[in-house]
Amino acid sequence: MTEYRINELAEVSGVSVRNIRVYQDRGLLPPPELRGRTGWYSEEHLVRLNLIARLLDRGYTFATISELLIAAQHGMKVEHMLRAAPKPGRIRSFKRAATITISELRKSLGATDRAISLSQKLGLLAKDGAHYAVRSPEVLESAELLVKQGVDIESLLERWVRVESDLSDVASSFVSIITDRFFDENLPNLSEKSMSELAELIATVRPMAYQIVESTFSKALDAEISKAIGEASTYFDENGESDERES
Structure with missing residues (x-):
């Protein structure tokens, strides 16, 4: 990849460079x-810049483009993105009270x-x-936004449950880097000091694993967002051309 x-x-x-x-x-x-002191950009960054430029050329503001990106991040379809912005969510009023009734x-x-x-x-x-x-x-407020745009809340939560299960497997695989090496026939003979050192060694896996997962997911998410915005941009172009021909 370039x-x-x-x-x-x-x-x-x-x-x-300034606009980037x-x-x-x-x-x-x-x-x-x-990497070190140098920032490296990928093809996905280039695609995103081209999309931003096209949307700006069509008269979309930074705020509108940001809304489109956020909508795509949440997996919303093009027709959802084109609908009018929903009113402020009811969940906002619960940020202080931190309670909600079943009817609400x-x-x-x-x-x-x-x-x-x-939930x-x-x-x-x-x-x-x-x-x-x-x-x-904040999560419930975002969920309310998606529901108002036609996203099924159960589908969203079920995906979360699947992700939670998948990440449990990922966490287990990282911890096993240590346990597969040290949790063998020597385990019953480990001293209290050795167990403490082993626990510290396992703890060092945490930041490494978190960084790997976050970086990998971020790249995958950026790719999907760029793809979604690309589809939206094509939709805008096609409909814009259609509107111009009709006028």
Whole structure:
């Protein structure tokens, strides 16, 4: 895969170094991969820059482009992105109270009994008398946005459950780097000091594993977002040309 320093990316994309940094500051362009003191940009960054340029040429503002990117990040379809922006979410009012009733859950999220059960399993909600304690107001607010745009809440939560299961397997595979090496016939003979050292060694896996998973997922997510925005951009172009012909 071709990689670019920022000056090289500016040259091939036709976007100035200054504007590349502006797009990064505004969250429109992912940061480069740092190796030493040098930031390296990929083909995905080039694709994203081209898409941003096309949308800007069509008159879309930074705020609108940002909304499109966020919508694509949440897996929304093109027709969902083209709908009018929803009103502020009901979940906002629960950020202080941190509680919500079952009727409010059904009204704001269209939550079924299964959706509520999944939310409890994932730690988003906790039963608190006649109410539910909201553990992650920001997540519920984002979920409400998606529901208002036609996304099924149960489908979203079921994907979360699958991801949780997959990541459990990933975590196990990283820890096994240590356990497969040391948890053998010598384990019963390890001293308390050796066990403590072994625990510290396992702990060193955590930041490494987190960085690998985060970096890998970030790249995959950026690729899918660019793909979705590319489809949206094509849709805009085709419909724009159609509108011009009709006029």
